[in-house]
Amino acid sequence: SVIRVTSESLFKEIVKVFEDHNIPWDNLMSILMDSCNVMRGSKSGLEARIREKTTHLLDIDGDSCHHIHNSAKKLCKPFKGHVEKYLTDVFNDFKWSPDQKECCSEICLILGIKFTAIENMVPFRWLSCYDVSLSHLRILDALSILYFAFIPHSDKSIYFSILAGIYLEKNVSSEGKARIKEIHQYLSEKKMTPEGISRKERIVQKLFKERVRTQLVLHFYTAVLPLLKKYVCLFQTKEPLIHKLYDEQEQLFLDFLSCFLKHEVLKRKNVKQLLSLNVSEDEVMLKKSKMFLGSAESIVSKNLKHDTVVAFLKQANQAYVECAQYLQKKLPLNNSLLQSISAIDPIARGYSVTADRLKRLPKLVTNVLMQEEEMQYSLDVHLYQVDKFLPSYTDEHGNVLQIDLWWAAVFRSNKYCALSKMVRAILSCFHGPQRRNKPKEPVQVPKNAPFFLPVVSGLKPTFLIEDSDNWKEKNEKSNILDVMQHKSEFYKILYKSNETENCELKFWCLMILNMLRFF
8 A cells, every 4th residue: 555654744753753762953953855845845844844843954955966857857858758758669679579689789799889788768867868868879870770670661762871871881891781681681570569560660760750850869968968967976975075065066057057158148147146147048148059069069060951950959949948947946056054064175275265154154053062162163263274284185196085084084183173063063964865775775874974765665774884983073062962872772663563654754763863963
């Protein structure tokens, strides 16, 4: 049966765990969820309910990787699923026709192309469209030769020039051409279901009759989507990167706008002005043929007046505008907290703007320092800025150290106690999906470190808790509890019955508790 979970039921379970273990709500630093109404609804979402208990809860914003996946969806939308439907059809065709895989593999061998299994696009993860499109572009010639066998005999002469071009480009031998002809003969004699016939007709339509359009969109996806994927890949690593959130979002935003807006417009405006810029105005946009289109530019330049190219340029322009408008709305580039947190990066040390941002933190993160520690914190900031004896932020090979490793060395030096307390609190904040865990696999996380757990109804998770030298420092503030002391209680709550009805609620409780501040 389907378990219905509401924000109210989740909230009650969280409150119960806090009260049962006498954990002060002041211990909760931040909470991060996806953007669905149950979690982040402004009036009755889970986050709104928790904020009633903890007015100091930090505003880290929603899951930025989730935003970027959704922005990829916005980018793809104007193309009306042309490529996505084609990718799905080819995947299903190979799935139900295993012999086609062998034929395609042999054709790749003849063409000198590396064959890889046909991948499927994940419908709710739009950036997966990039990986699958890239794979299809690489073997597009092989697929074209393969599906030529399914073109009606009366139309083969119309599209044979495509094959001839591939043969010439790949320098296919006469023996290779003869073998391909045998493969075509074998495939054309196959008995197919009505669904299979319909599916192959759609694929032939995209590969031959609408070939230019298919190539243009594939090239566009593989050129532009990497800008978005780069951000997601960065924040799916295991290391804490909360100090990079603002800078990386700002860079992503500027990089994306540079693909279709006039560069002089971008140079004249700061980020705040760019957030309010009307990106759909012709005055600020590049000519459609001058937009960044990746490898599609070579096709466009040769066929500027072709109806297919004109329609594609219009769709590409719309894709850029709609995706940019979504980024303007969703990226928290006006978030002063994230701006200030970027100052804990050791690379930023030694600049006046860094000191200003660090000094802002006690007013933004209000539940870390006691009143008598605030003056010491201000002095710590000044001394930290010019300390020549702090360790290098790079290793012997010149690689930048993880921020928690670098700050752990500062913690061990017992310098800057107030500043260190603030940094510990910030580094414990959860900021993104640090790793993708497969259900029923152990989840390995550093002790006391932030982590991500997928919410899977009915899943009984297994945990391997590892010690970490980076988080051994203890907080001297008497009313702060080390949540990991309650590890056994967590397990009892989670596993006290074999019933799965409350598993998802318990799962959320455990996730929330592990977002608590550790000193």
